[in-house]
Amino acid sequence: MTALDITHDPKRTSWVASANVAGCDFPIQNLPFGTYSRAPRPHPRIGVAIGDKILDLRMAKLIDTDDMNVLMAATPEERRALRLRISEGLASGSALQAAWESALVDHSAVTMHVPCHVGDYTDFYTSVHHATNIGRQFRPDNPLLPNYKWVPIGYHGRASSIIVSGTPVKRPQGQTKAPDAAEPSFGPCKRLDYELELAWFIGQGNALGAPVGIDAAEQHLFGVALFNDWSARDIQAWEYQPLGPFLSKNFGSTVSPWIVTMEALAPFRAPFTRPEGDPQPLPYLDSADNRAQGHVDMTLEVLIQTAKMRADGQAPARLTLGKLKDAAYWTPAQLVAHHTVNGCNLQAGDLLGSGTLSGPTMDAAGSFTELSVGGKQPFTLPNGEQRTFLQDGDTLILRGWCEREGAVRIGLGEASGTVVA
Amino acid sequence: MTALDITHDPKRTSWVASANVAGCDFPIQNLPFGTYSRAPRPHPRIGVAIGDKILDLRMAKLIDTDDMNVLMAATPEERRALRLRISEGLASGSALQAAWESALVDHSAVTMHVPCHVGDYTDFYTSVHHATNIGRQFRPDNPLLPNYKWVPIGYHGRASSIIVSGTPVKRPQGQTKAPDAAEPSFGPCKRLDYELELAWFIGQGNALGAPVGIDAAEQHLFGVALFNDWSARDIQAWEYQPLGPFLSKNFGSTVSPWIVTMEALAPFRAPFTRPEGDPQPLPYLDSADNRAQGHVDMTLEVLIQTAKMRADGQAPARLTLGKLKDAAYWTPAQLVAHHTVNGCNLQAGDLLGSGTLSGPTMDAAGSFTELSVGGKQPFTLPNGEQRTFLQDGDTLILRGWCEREGAVRIGLGEASGTVVA
Numbered sequence: 001m002t003a004l005d006i007t008h009d010p011k012r013t014s015w016v017a018s019a020n021v022a023g024c025d026f027p028i029q030n031l032p033f034g035t036y037s038r039a040p041r042p043h044p045r046i047g048v049a050i051g052d053k054i055l056d057l058r059m060a061k062l063i064d065t066d067d068m069n070v071l072m073a074a075t076p077e078e079r080r081a082l083r084l085r086i087s088e089g090l091a092s093g094s095a096l097q098a099a100w101e102s103a104l105v106d107h108s109a110v111t112m113h114v115p116c117h118v119g120d121y122t123d124f125y126t127s128v129h130h131a132t133n134i135g136r137q138f139r140p141d142n143p144l145l146p147n148y149k150w151v152p153i154g155y156h157g158r159a160s161s162i163i164v165s166g167t168p169v170k171r172p173q174g175q176t177k178a179p180d181a182a183e184p185s186f187g188p189c190k191r192l193d194y195e196l197e198l199a200w201f202i203g204q205g206n207a208l209g210a211p212v213g214i215d216a217a218e219q220h221l222f223g224v225a226l227f228n229d230w231s232a233r234d235i236q237a238w239e240y241q242p243l244g245p246f247l248s249k250n251f252g253s254t255v256s257p258w259i260v261t262m263e264a265l266a267p268f269r270a271p272f273t274r275p276e277g278d279p280q281p282l283p284y285l286d287s288a289d290n291r292a293q294g295h296v297d298m299t300l301e302v303l304i305q306t307a308k309m310r311a312d313g314q315a316p317a318r319l320t321l322g323k324l325k326d327a328a329y330w331t332p333a334q335l336v337a338h339h340t341v342n343g344c345n346l347q348a349g350d351l352l353g354s355g356t357l358s359g360p361t362m363d364a365a366g367s368f369t370e371l372s373v374g375g376k377q378p379f380t381l382p383n384g385e386q387r388t389f390l391q392d393g394d395t396l397i398l399r400g401w402c403e404r405e406g407a408v409r410i411g412l413g414e415a416s417g418t419v420v421a
Numbered sequence: 422m423t424a425l426d427i428t429h430d431p432k433r434t435s436w437v438a439s440a441n442v443a444g445c446d447f448p449i450q451n452l453p454f455g456t457y458s459r460a461p462r463p464h465p466r467i468g469v470a471i472g473d474k475i476l477d478l479r480m481a482k483l484i485d486t487d488d489m490n491v492l493m494a495a496t497p498e499e500r501r502a503l504r505l506r507i508s509e510g511l512a513s514g515s516a517l518q519a520a521w522e523s524a525l526v527d528h529s530a531v532t533m534h535v536p537c538h539v540g541d542y543t544d545f546y547t548s549v550h551h552a553t554n555i556g557r558q559f560r561p562d563n564p565l566l567p568n569y570k571w572v573p574i575g576y577h578g579r580a581s582s583i584i585v586s587g588t589p590v591k592r593p594q595g596q597t598k599a600p601d602a603a604e605p606s607f608g609p610c611k612r613l614d615y616e617l618e619l620a621w622f623i624g625q626g627n628a629l630g631a632p633v634g635i636d637a638a639e640q641h642l643f644g645v646a647l648f649n650d651w652s653a654r655d656i657q658a659w660e661y662q663p664l665g666p667f668l669s670k671n672f673g674s675t676v677s678p679w680i681v682t683m684e685a686l687a688p689f690r691a692p693f694t695r696p697e698g699d700p701q702p703l704p705y706l707d708s709a710d711n712r713a714q715g716h717v718d719m720t721l722e723v724l725i726q727t728a729k730m731r732a733d734g735q736a737p738a739r740l741t742l743g744k745l746k747d748a749a750y751w752t753p754a755q756l757v758a759h760h761t762v763n764g765c766n767l768q769a770g771d772l773l774g775s776g777t778l779s780g781p782t783m784d785a786a787g788s789f790t791e792l793s794v795g796g797k798q799p800f801t802l803p804n805g806e807q808r809t810f811l812q813d814g815d816t817l818i819l820r821g822w823c824e825r826e827g828a829v830r831i832g833l834g835e836a837s838g839t840v841v842a
Contacts, residue, residue, distance in 0.1 A: 119540075120581050125664060135663075145662050150605050151596055155664040156577035156671070160541050160766050161629055170630045172763035175572055175703065184571050186703050208582055208673065209591045235763070241566050242556075243546060243576040244665025250577070251763040252629065282596065282607050342593035342656070342672040345581050 001218055001293050002080070002266040007031070007087040010408045014090045015097045016104070018051030025401065025411025026050055028090050029267075031083060032223070032258035032413075035068050036110040044113045046071060049258050049413070050090055052107050059103035060096075062086065068116040072203045072222045073348035079203065079222075083263050112166070112257035115225065116201065116349040118159045121253070122339060123197075123229060123353035125153040128329040130358035130366060137374045149279050152330040152338040157229075157353065158250035165256050165415045169230055171392060172251040176234040184238060191233035191375060192390040192419060195356040196302050196320060196366030196398055199227035199255050200332045202350040209343040214287045217336035218262060220346060224296075224332075226256040226398040226415035227353055233369055233389065255351075256398070256415035264410055268402035269293035272331050284341055285334045294331035298324040298412075300357055300400045302366065306385055307393030316397055317382045319371065322364025324400075327357040392421045422639055422714050423501070423687040428452070428508040431829045435511045436518045437525070439472030446822065446832025447471055449511050450688075452504060453644070453679035453834075456489050457531040465534045467492060470679050470834070471511055473528050480524035481517075483507065489537035493624045493643045494769035500624065500643075504684050533587070533678035536646065537622065537770040539580045542674075543760060544618075544650060544774035546574040549750040551779035551787060558795045570700050573751040573759040578650075578774065579671035586677050586836045590651055592813060593672040597655040605659060612654035612796060613811040613840060616777040617723050617741060617787030617819055620648035620676050621753045623771040630764040635708045638757035639683060641767060645717075645753075647677035647819040647836035648774055654790055654810070676772075677819070677836035685831055689823035690714035693752050705762055706755045715752035719745040719833075721778055721821045723787065727806055728814030737818055738803045740792065743785025745821075748778040813842045 006012070007029065013020045014028040026032065026049040035044040036054055045066050047054035057063045062085060063071060074082070089096040125131055128148065135143030147153065163169075171192055177184040203222030206212050212220055229249060236248030272294035274280060300323070303316035330338075335352050356366040365371050368389050371379045378386035390396065397416040403409035427433070428450065434441045435449040447453065447470040456465040457475055466487050468475035478484045483506060484492060495503070510517040546552055549569065556564030568574065584590075592613055598605040624643030627633050633641055650670060657669030693715035701707060721744070724737035751759075756773050779787040786792050789810050792800045799807035811817065818837040824830035 120579055122667075123664075147598075147605075147659055147662065150598075151660050153660070153664055154667050156579055156667070158541055158577055158765060159580075160768050160771070161764075163629070170764050173632075174763050177568075177571075183700070184568075184703070186705060208584070211594075232763070238568055239572050239574070240663075240665075241568065242661075242665075243544075243574055244661075244663075246543075246575050246577070247759070247763040247765065250765045279604070282605070284607060338668070342595050342653070342668040343582075343591050344579060344668065344671045347581050350581070 001269055001289065002263050004266055007083055007263065008267050010406065013092045014050060015092050015094065016051045016053050016090060018053065023409065024051055025413050027408050027410065028087060029408040030260060030264050030410040031086055032260045032264065033068065033071070034115050034258045035113045037113065038105060038110045047105065048086055049107065054105045054107055054110060055086065055090065055100065056103045056105055060089065060100050069349040072116060072201065073205065075204065076219050080263060083261065112164055114162055114164045114255060115257055115259050118162055118349055118351045119347045121157040121159045121162060121351040121353065122154050123157045123355060124335055125355040126328040126330045127356055127358045129327060129360050130356040130370065133358060133365065133370045150282065152335055154339065155244050157253065161250050162253045162255055162351070165254055165417065167254065167417060168420045169252045169254065169417045170420055172232050172235065172247070174232065174235040174247050175238055177238045189232035189235055193231045193233050193368045194390065194396045195229040195231055196300060197227040197229050197356060198324070198354040199225045200335065200352040200354065201259055202346045203348055205347040206340055206345055208345040211343060212336055212340040214285060214290055214333055214337040217333035220336055221262050221332055223259040223261040224265070225259050226400050226412050228254040228396060228398055228415050228417060229353060230254065254415045254417045256413050258413045260410065260412050265296050265402065267407040268297045268404060270295040270297040270325050281334065285337055290331055290333050294333055295325040295328070297404060298400055298402050300324055303397040304381065305395040306381065306391070308385060309383060312383070314383060320364055320366055322357065322359030324357060326359045327364065328354060390419050392419050394419050422690055422710065423684050425687055428504055428684065429688050431827060434513045435471060436513050436515065437472045437474050437511060439474065444830065445472055446834050448829050448831065449508060450829040451681060451685050451831040452507055453681045453685065454489065454492070455536050455679045456534045458534065459526060459531045468526065469507055470528065475526045475528055475531060476507065476511065476521065477524045477526055481510065481521050490770040493537060493622065494626065496625065497640050501684060504682065533585055535583055535585045535676060536678055536680050539583050539770055539772045540768045542578040542580045542583060542772040542774065543575050544578045544776060545756055546776040547749040547751045548777055548779045550748060550781050551777040551791065554779060554786065554791045571703065573756055575760065576665050578674065582671050583674045583676055583772070586675055586838065588675065588838060589841045590673045590675065590838045591841055593653050593656065593668065595653065595656040595668050596659055598659045610653035610656055614652045614654050614789045615811065615817045616650040616652055617721060618648040618650050618777060619745070619775040620646045621756065621773040621775065622646070622680055623767045624769055626768040627761055627766055629766040632764060633757055633761040635706060635711055635754055635758040638754035641757055642683050642753055644680040644682040645686070646680050647821050647833050649675040649817060649819055649836050649838060650774060651675065675836045675838040677834050679834045681831065681833050686717050686823065688828040689718045689825060691716040691718040691746050702755065706758055711752055711754050715754055716746040716749070717823070718825065719821055719823045721745060724818040725802065726816040727802065727812070729806060730804060733804070735804060741785055741787055743778065743780035745778060747780045748785070749775060811840050813840050815840050
């Protein structure tokens with residue numbers, strides 16, 4: 001994992017004043033990457049978020065590409081060198097301030113894009129609590145399948161329908177079948193759900209046929225963003241046997257626009273441990289480094305703002321608050337090692353979804369199907385409205401941040417989307 | 422579906438003499454697209470197969486791109502116009518012969534590539550016989566799941582590991598668990614299988630949120646190639662619950678280099694019918710045109726050449742011979758209509774796998790797990806060798822062709838791959 005350096009120094013401040021405000025998602029210790037465009041130019045460019053500004057990396061003469069995937073494919077050494085140059089240039093007192101002020105863009109004036117070209121998107125299932133909660137709805141006596149604690153379960157998702165935060169999500173239509181119906185029927189999804197996930201992005205790829213060992217795995221990770229894997233539960237229930245979810249998932253998946261790098265996460269690494277009595281991972285998924293600091297200590301939150309709340313001027317209400325390391329049974333390095341152990345080739349920009357990050361208690365459950373127990377127990381919002389699943393006009397917001405004593409808090413921004421008919 | 426025109430005229434011959442040999446895969450009525458490179462230039466270019474030659478489309482001044490996906494995204498009218506120009510120019514007596522002779526390349530002198538950039542790859546499960554054969558191994562009393570005859574079952578595959586015919590396939594390693602073992606073990610796959618499939622390629626895409634109706638579906642199909650979805654059955658059995666196959670499939674999928682266009686398939690269209698007593702498709706999957714000519718009458722063949730056969734100078738031996746329309750329970754148009762009905766966006770170059778195209782009888786079964794009944798009954802080759810699954814050194818070859826009275830036979834070439842340790 002990345003060693004701490006001057007870019008993590010909690011005493012470092014920026015000449016971009018908004019970056020120094022306590023609680024800001026994008027202080028100088030963060031420096032996440034994203035792609036943005038600004039009217040009248042539609043062409044996306046690469047920027048780094050700093051406070052409420054964006055540093056345009058090409059205008060700052062730091063890179064000569066607009067292709068995020070090229071930047072992501074750089075070696076970890078090149079990435080760390082770029083981070084150091086950005087941090088030095090944005091630091092209070094930098095001689096570059098005068099030159100770089102003209103490379104700053106107001107965050108509020110731009111359109112953000114999906115941060116890179118996602119060649120392949122894989123979705124994992126890393127929360128043992130989510131797997132248990134969902135399994136209980138199908139198999140009350142035997143909720144967790146026998147492979148779960150051995151195999152980081154994953155499956156392929158749809159890359160083309162990944163959309164950036166703020167894009168409306170159209171309620172899908174499809175086939176569903178009520179348990180007591182003789183035949184399926186066709187119409188709009190009635191059980192539209194969200195899933196609180198993280199998107200781990202691949203940096204350097206590996207060649208086909210060349211597995212990545214667990215201790216090299218983090219060298220292939222670029223960073224992380226928030227991810228909402230919208231799900232049509234009624235379509236899913238009818239279609240998913242025997243090959244897994246398909247149309248219930250691929251109508252849209254919302255990603256937050258800023259990729260927080262592995263370097264920025266360095267101060268927040270945490271041990272990976274297994275509960276007493278659980279099997280230890282097979283050797284290809286195990287290492288001393290992964291045990292010592294394979295996890296990330298990150299807080300995750302889900303909020304909802306219904307159309308009524310918006311009309312009444314009410315702020316979004318919390319659905320979920322939990323900790324990544326309490327939810328995820330596998331670390332990001334284990335996902336990379338598992339994904340490639342058969343020789344599968346990962347490429348820069350590939351997205352590894354964490355799966356729904358439900359924590360051990362219901363206030364940390366990461367989907368409505370858990371909060372409402374499969375739609376049986378309506379969830380009551382602070383204004384008295386009830387939800388089993390999402391209604392048209394509901395806005396769903398994911399947030400995430402890392403904080404600890406002695407480090408400057410960093411945030412992931414947000415991934416939001418509003419359901420439309 | 423495409424109307425017949427002069428490019429389908431069985432009397433038309435080419436000034437490329439090898440294209441006029443009976444039984445040739447690439448007569449002037451075919452004209453499939455592929456990408457090739459020729460040393461010392463590594464950059465792929467677009468060509469059309471004609472006999473044992475390749476017409477370089479840029480050298481023939483027919484296009485000004487080397488990007489197959491750009492060509493695939495053209496409108497059906499533009500594609501038909503290009504086909505007409507190629508057919509006229511290659512026809513016997515064409516005034517373009519002198520100019521185009523210098524745009525011909527020997528097929529034997531080039532390296533073929535995966536024909537286009539595959540953004541997303543979806544694998545379907547269109548053979549009811551395959552689904553039944555596999556289901557019987559797991560559920561003898563109830564082999565076919567209740568959704569099968571209603572839902573064109575599909576799931577997402579891995580695009581990055583799609584390889585072109587001729588590329589060796591490395592036996593994957595991974596977790597497996599014997600039924601009587603207490604814990605899984607790790608090692609090379611012991612039940613490596615092939616799957617006889619077709620790859621349907623998308624031409625024009627659709628926007629996210631905009632379903633493609635069944636009668637518009639073929640306007641979005643570009644053409645078809647052969648596809649071997651190599652499968653590690655022992656890894657699959659342990660990993661696939663509850664989200665479907667993953668590492669058991671994504672270590673490599675072999676595609677043939679030539680995309681035979683929907684225009685070339687026009688003389689071989691066939692009716693889509695359901696067996697007596699089966700439900701009719703829901704309205705979004707049904708149309709008069711699909712019923713009249715939604716299918717394609719194509720013959721598919723699988724051959725194997727073991728290391729011993731190669732050493733003994735023996736030709737490949739047939740494993741499978743069958744008919745596409747006997748195997749596929751859904752038409753290509755139905756796959757497009759289903760895939761997009763929830764608003765999922767398809768893009769030029771996307772690949773829709775047919776799933777294993779097993780016919781109604783065992784001599785048309787499209788995988789070893791069917792031929793050997795899950796590895797229980799070894800399959801005997803003509804030289805006396807036996808196989809339950811693939812061994813290192815085995816070469817697996819898929820072939821396909823269309824023929825009928827009054828039309829010139831066209832072929833898909835082949836998709837081959839040799840298993841290496």
